[in-house]
Amino acid sequence: MNVLGIDLGATNTKMVILRDDDSVETLDAFETLGEDGAEAVVARLVGVVEQLVAQHDIGAVGMGTPGLFEPDTGVVIIFTNLPGQWVGFPLLDRLRAGLDVPVTLINDARAFTLAEGTLGAAKGSAVMAGLTLGTGIGGGLLINGQLFHGATGSAGEIAHQTVDPGGLVCGCGNQGCAEAAARAETLIAKTDRQTVEDVYAGYAAGDPACVAAVEDAAASLGRALGNVITVFGPDTIVIGGGPASKGGEAVLEPIRRATFSNVTLVPHESVRIVRAELGSEAGAIGAALAARSAQVLD
């Protein structure tokens, strides 16, 4: 069965076709145009997907979205980074009403984690965690090859652990989350740089403000990831997102160092902290994998 994977992003919506042999075909992305509002975005999406379903003999569709939704109904609970009124929007119902094939929704960072754990940097891993750096910081946990969703469907938010009780207020409403300390906006605000990639370049070049900003962010992420290692004992942690894919070791090294400084009960050599391998299509690939396994389970 060919499965269409979609990654609904703030700027662009990316799509791939996943075939039975796990080969992936990347399709042209299109502009999300979130400012048009939820109804218009979904109507446009359904129009594009309807054509692709017919053209490519698609048997199921998976879509990764930012934020959280009710696991059974697909009603949006929190939607980050897209303008307009999304909270309360029946996203899954709207997609199912417009399409003749089964549709599965998944959080975009959980989709990233599933893809990297199944076909990417942690392929074959028994227990792995995924972290995506960017505007926000997404996370996910894969246990015995299966995503761990928890009782409410929202588990895996690694970066929303409180790591700095007196720290910045996070977009989620909590004070002191790792995301608040390590998101792109926070790093940029501590330096004279315009983008988070520039902050990491400044770190690699030894610029004092950039070094301080990156070390602060790494300290917070390291507390969160150290907790994950102590609680779940992963063999691999995969870090992705724009800064990680462009910055390489300049991004990973301080995070790795901070993480292991918080781990005493798990042998450090048992955990690899590595860069993602699937590139910017990981979210769409993971959404397709989620849709494929939902069909197997049905």
Ligand SMILES: [Zn+2]
């Ligand atoms: Zn938070």
